[in-house]
Amino acid sequence: MRIVDIETFLMQVDAPNLRGWASDGSFGTTATRQGLVGTRNWLFVKVHTDEGIVGIGECSGWPRVIQTAVQDLKSILLGEDPTHIERLWQKMMCAIMGHGMVGTVGGGAMTGIDMALWDIKGKALNTPVWNLLGGKVRDRIRIYAHANTAEVALSLKKRGITAIKCGGVSDPVRKVAMLRDAIGDEMDLMIDLHGPPWLTPADAAQVARALEPYRLMFVEDPIAPENLDGFRRIRDSANVTLAAGERMATVYGLRELIEKNLVDIVQPDTGRAGGITQMKKIAAQAEAHHIMMAPHSGSLGPVAEYAALHVLAAIPNGLILERIEDDWAGRAQTVVPHPLQENGFLKVPDAPGLGVDIDEAFVKKHPSECNVSIPGTAKSGAYAEGTYDEQVYVQTRLKRGVYFPRG
Numbered sequence: 001m002r003i004v005d006i007e008t009f010l011m012q013v014d015a016p017n018l019r020g021w022a023s024d025g026s027f028g029t030t031a032t033r034q035g036l037v038g039t040r041n042w043l044f045v046k047v048h049t050d051e052g053i054v055g056i057g058e059c060s061g062w063p064r065v066i067q068t069a070v071q072d073l074k075s076i077l078l079g080e081d082p083t084h085i086e087r088l089w090q091k092m093m094c095a096i097m098g099h100g101m102v103g104t105v106g107g108g109a110m111t112g113i114d115m116a117l118w119d120i121k122g123k124a125l126n127t128p129v130w131n132l133l134g135g136k137v138r139d140r141i142r143i144y145a146h147a148n149t150a151e152v153a154l155s156l157k158k159r160g161i162t163a164i165k166c167g168g169v170s171d172p173v174r175k176v177a178m179l180r181d182a183i184g185d186e187m188d189l190m191i192d193l194h195g196p197p198w199l200t201p202a203d204a205a206q207v208a209r210a211l212e213p214y215r216l217m218f219v220e221d222p223i224a225p226e227n228l229d230g231f232r233r234i235r236d237s238a239n240v241t242l243a244a245g246e247r248m249a250t251v252y253g254l255r256e257l258i259e260k261n262l263v264d265i266v267q268p269d270t271g272r273a274g275g276i277t278q279m280k281k282i283a284a285q286a287e288a289h290h291i292m293m294a295p296h297s298g299s300l301g302p303v304a305e306y307a308a309l310h311v312l313a314a315i316p317n318g319l320i321l322e323r324i325e326d327d328w329a330g331r332a333q334t335v336v337p338h339p340l341q342e343n344g345f346l347k348v349p350d351a352p353g354l355g356v357d358i359d360e361a362f363v364k365k366h367p368s369e370c371n372v373s374i375p376g377t378a379k380s381g382a383y384a385e386g387t388y389d390e391q392v393y394v395q396t397r398l399k400r401g402v403y404f405p406r407g
């Protein structure tokens with residue numbers, strides 16, 4: 001079998017808006033053509049073979065940029081046997097290394113292609129990808145959803161969801177206390193402090209200690225991921241379960257976080273960590289340190305979610321999968337079939353390969369317009385020292401008082 005073509009499908013996910021993280025459509029709501037910055041794109045990849053088998057994959061990381069990277073990589077993959085996945089991954093890595101450290105953009109490009117190669121292999125052998133990865137450890141994957149208010153948390157609980165995560169940009173301890181009070185003890189609760197250095201390691205350690213009584217499943221990205229020494233400080237001073245890794249890619253990118261035991265849970269993103277090939281290896285790296293894996297899914301589209309289900313089915317240390325419930329009505333129309341959660345779980349797919357395809361006509365109806373975003377409000381551009389709008393990466397942005405319980 002030979003690779004004869006690689007196609008990309010880039011789409012805009014919900015309406016462009018003025019604010020919000022690229023990874024989380026829930027922040028932005030104002031559709032406008034003026035000062036366009038926000039929202040997500042999804043990039044799907046199809047690898048065509050001379051035997052008519054087509055593999056599907058997805059790249060997150062910075063989809064509009066990655067589309068060009070995938071087209072560049074195509075030139076070294078045409079004519080290759082798609083079943084030699086490891087060799088082709090190594091070939092892509094060598095092709096990229098001259099551009100610098102791989103990161104999630106290079107990782108995202110390799111991811112979509114790698115995912116499609118696993119899909120082709122599964123289809124060729126008439127077996128699901130989880131079977132190629134060693135078989136099933138579990139038949140269904142527990143998911144968690146996002147909730148920042150008691151109302152949303154309770155509606156998710158009613159729908160059977162058993163775990164929720166809130167975002168902790170300001171006053172995280174108070175928010176966690178409010179949510180724990182609303183949902184009771186039977187649901188799992190976690191918080192994402194989102195990583196930019198608005199907390200110093202000393203502040204983050206204090207926040208982590210204040211969160212101890214709420215029995216969180218994990219505290220995510222308390223400080224910027226570049227600051228691994230800071231993670232050590234937090235770890236040594238607070239008795240909370242730490243999670244990180246969503247902005248890192250490949251076994252090389254996550255190595256120190258795991259080997260130095262800086263977290264209890266690693267969160268590589270299935271759409272940009274380097275593909276199923278790397279997810280499986282990162283899981284093994286983590287397993288050796290008794291670290292669990294809970295893949296990030298903030299920016300993921302529905303094809304990468306399928307890949308996560310196969311990986312989590314096959315690894316012993318798969319903890320839970322992030323899933324943004326109801327992020328965009330078009331999610332369900334983008335893929336066939338669209339998986340539905342039941343009692344807080346997604347079923348592991350049993351069809352050959354990944355078991356999913358995109359609706360190309362629907363994807364083409366949503367052409368990409370923009371895919372860069374910035375935190376802050378529509379007033380962005382004003383210099384607002386010590387606030388969310390200051391937009392200076394290296395300095396603590398928010399007034400420290402908002403992080404701590406008062407009185």
Ligand SMILES: [Mg+2]
Nearest residue numbers: 192194220246
């Ligand atoms: Mg996160």
